[in-house]
Amino acid sequence: xxxxxxxxxxxxxxxxxxxxxxxxxxxxxxxxxxKKEIIDRFLDGTLDPSYTPALFFGHFGGDQKLGEGAVQxxxxxxxxGGADILKIQTEQPMPYVEDLTMDTPLVPEDWYAPTVxxxxxxxxxxxxxxxxxxxxxSTHQVARQGFGDxxxxxxxxxxxxxxxxxxxxxxxxxxxxxxxxxxxxxxxFFTATQGGEQKFYELAVPGGFFETWIKPYDMAVMTEAxxxxxxxxxxxxxxxxxxxxLTRYLDYPGKIVNVPLKIAxxxxxxxxxxxxxxxxxxxxxxxxxxxxKDSPEKIAEMTREIIAGGPKGHxxxxxxxSVPNPLRITDNIHAAVSTAHGR
Numbered sequence: 001x002x003x004x005x006x007x008x009x010x011x012x013x014x015x016x017x018x019x020x021x022x023x024x025x026x027x028x029x030x031x032x033x034x035k036k037e038i039i040d041r042f043l044d045g046t047l048d049p050s051y052t053p054a055l056f057f058g059h060f061g062g063d064q065k066l067g068e069g070a071v072q073x074x075x076x077x078x079x080x081g082g083a084d085i086l087k088i089q090t091e092q093p094m095p096y097v098e099d100l101t102m103d104t105p106l107v108p109e110d111w112y113a114p115t116v117x118x119x120x121x122x123x124x125x126x127x128x129x130x131x132x133x134x135x136x137x138s139t140h141q142v143a144r145q146g147f148g149d150x151x152x153x154x155x156x157x158x159x160x161x162x163x164x165x166x167x168x169x170x171x172x173x174x175x176x177x178x179x180x181x182x183x184x185x186x187x188x189f190f191t192a193t194q195g196g197e198q199k200f201y202e203l204a205v206p207g208g209f210f211e212t213w214i215k216p217y218d219m220a221v222m223t224e225a226x227x228x229x230x231x232x233x234x235x236x237x238x239x240x241x242x243x244x245x246l247t248r249y250l251d252y253p254g255k256i257v258n259v260p261l262k263i264a265x266x267x268x269x270x271x272x273x274x275x276x277x278x279x280x281x282x283x284x285x286x287x288x289x290x291x292x293k294d295s296p297e298k299i300a301e302m303t304r305e306i307i308a309g310g311p312k313g314h315x316x317x318x319x320x321x322s323v324p325n326p327l328r329i330t331d332n333i334h335a336a337v338s339t340a341h342g343r
Contacts, residue, residue, distance in 0.1 A: 030048050031047075031048055031050070031051045034129050035084050035085070035129055035130045035131070036129060036130060036131055038051070038053060038084055039053060039084055039085065039131055039231075040230075042280065042316070043231055043255055043256075043280070045313060045314075047313070049312055049313050050342045051340075051341055051342055052307050052315055052316070052317055052340040052341070052342075053084040053085075053316045053317070053340070054082075054083050054084055054316060054317040054318060054336060054337040054340045054341070055083045055084060055085045055087060055282060055316055055317075055318045056081055056083055056291070056318055056319060056323055056326065056333045056336070056337070057077075057083075057087040057089065057318075057322055057323070057326065058077075058089075058322045058323040058324060058325065058326030058327075059089055059091065059322050059326075060073045060074075060089060060091060060326075060327070064091075065091035065092065066091065066092060066114050066115065066118060067114070067117075067118070068121075070089075070091065070118045071118055071121045071122055073327065074086060074088060074089070074118075074122055075122065075125060075126070076327060076330075077326050077327055077330065077333075078126070078130075080327075080330035080333075080334060081326075081330050081333035081334050081337055082333075082334050082337040082338060082341070083333070083337055084130075084316075084337075085130065085131045085133050085188070086122065086126060086130050086131070086132050086133065087133045087134075087135060087190055088115075088118065088119050088122065088132060088133065088134040088135060089135055089322075090112070090115055090134060090135040090136070090137055090177075091115075092111075092112060092114060092115045093145045094106075094107060094111070094142055094143075094145040094146040094170065095107065095146065096146060096147075096148070097146045097147055097166075100155075100159065100162035100163075100165065100166055105169040105172065106146060106166060106169040106170065107146075107169065107170070107173050108173070109172050109173055109176045110173075110176055110180075111173045111176075111177075112173060112174075112176070112177035112180070113180075115134075115177070116177065116180045116181060116184065119132065119134055119181060119184065119186065120184045123184060123185050123186070127185055131187060131188045131230070132186060132188075133186075133188045133189060133190050133233070134177075134181050134186060134189055134190065135189075135190045135192065136174065136177070136178060136189050136190065136191045136192065136221060136222075136225050137174070137192055138191075138192055138193045138194060138195070138214070138217065138218050138221060139167050139170050139171045139174060139217035139218070139221060140167075140193075140194050140195040140213065140214055140217065140218075141192060141193075141194050141237075142170045142173075142174065143166060143167060143170055144194075146166070146170070147166070149240070153200065153203055153209075156203060156205055156209060156212075156213050157203055157204055157205055160205075163213070167213065167217055171217055171220060171221065174221050175220070175221065175224055178221070178224050178225050179224070182228065182229065186229070187229055187230040188229055188230050188231050188232060188233075189225040189226075189229060189232045189233075190232070190233045190235060191221065191222045191225050191226075191232050191233065191234055191235065191253070191254060192235040192237055193214070193218050193222075193234075193235070193236055193237060193249070193252070194214075194237045194239055194240055195209070195210060195213065195214035195240075196210050196214060196236070196243055196245070196248060196249070197238060197240045197241040197242065197243055198241060198242055198243060198244055199240060199241045200240075210248065215248070218252065219252070219253075222234070222252060222253045222254070223253060225253070226253040226254070231255040231256065232253055232254050232255060232256075233254055233255070233256045233257070233258055233282060234249070234252050234253065234254025234256070234257045234258065235258040235321070236249055236257070236258065236259045236260065237260075237321060238260040238320075238321075239321070242260075242262065242264075242265065243260055243263055243264075244263060244264040245263070245264075246259060246263055246268075246276065247276075250276070250277065254279070255279060255280070256279060256280045256281070256282050256316060257273060257277045257279050257280075257281055257282070258281070258282040258283055258318065258320065258321075259273050259281075259283065259320070260320055261283075261286055261320050269309070269310075270283055270284060270306070270309070270310040270311060270315060271309070271310060271311045274310075274311035274314050274315075275311075279314075280311075280314040280315065280316060281310070281311060281314060281315055281316070282316040282317075282318045283316075283317075283318055283319065283320050284302075284303070284306035284307075284310065284315070284317050284318065284319070285302070285306070285317075285318065285319040285320070285323075285336070286319065286320060287319040287320050287321045287322060287323050287324070288324075290302060291319055291323050291329065291332055291333070291336070292323055292324045292325065292329050292332065294332070295332075296331050296332055296334070296335035297335070299332045299335040299336050299339075300335045300336070300338075300339040302336075303317060303335070303336045303339040303340055304339060307340065317336055317337070317340040
């Protein structure tokens with residue numbers, strides 16, 4: 001075993017003991033020591049409201065995308081930030097494809113095998129006490145990696161048969177990834193969707209771009225992720241521009257929802273989101289604003305304000321999407337998480 005692995009194991013053991021000790025001090029308020037039990041109680045509505053769960057995440061770069069570097073980056077963010085779930089970023093991109101003239105699949109079905117190895121190692125460290133939650137990108141998001149934003153939408157109109165073959169090929173790789181994760185012990189998934197942004201309304205796709213090329217593939221992937229697992233988080237991403245309609249997602253799987261801060265240029269509150277979906281909500285912070293810029297003291301103050309204005313007992317503190325440079329802002333993340341935990 002590498003020295004770095006021994007170090008991580010030692011630190012993890014110490015942190016988990018600290019979590020147990022800190023939560024045991026609050027035993028009168030019935031706060032579980034086990035982070036899995038915390039989330040289980042949150043989902044079934046029995047978690048003491050003095051404790052608000054939290055989850056922050058962000059992308060890693062360089063040698064932290066795969067292999068030992070990815071394992072250490074994820075564990076470091078989890079340990080320093082203190083979140084209640086360890087979310088795995090799926091950083092392994094699809095290879096760039098020049099054309100769709102070939103008949104063979106664009107990628108092998110087991111394309112995500114290296115990422116599965118990262119998840120397996122992270123599970124070996126914390127999987128007993130913490131939900132390790134892989135990110136499942138939508139077929140549309142994966143296609144963006146393989147074909148690029150500059151030509152992807154047009155192909156959905158100009159070459160629909162080839163476009164479908166592309167999406168089918170990527171979907172098989174995503175489904176393989178989900179099933180392999182389940183085999184190694186994954187119990188929860190973070191399922192993301194893009195393609196519902198307003199800019200896609202302009203495309204002359206019969207039946208609509210979202211209805212034809214987004215939702216059917218989303219539902220296939222997300223239904224598989226939700227099958228025989230404890231829970232999934234539905235992340236509705238506005239990475240490609242503003243949205244004006246969330247009702248199209250009301251039948252999507254996901255026991256917790258994470259949505260944009262604005263819909264049709266109007267702020268959307270956490271309470272409004274909870275009332276719309278009837279499910280717990282993850283969010284509160286703007287990924288592009290305070291969480292990465294203000295002081296830990298200001299972040300703690302904002303966290304208290306978010307909790308006070310959110311749906312009581314149905315809120316998980318976090319951001320609307322990936323925060324920038326997560327390993328550089330762990331002091332702010334920890335301030336938000338510890339405040340949410342009532343410490």
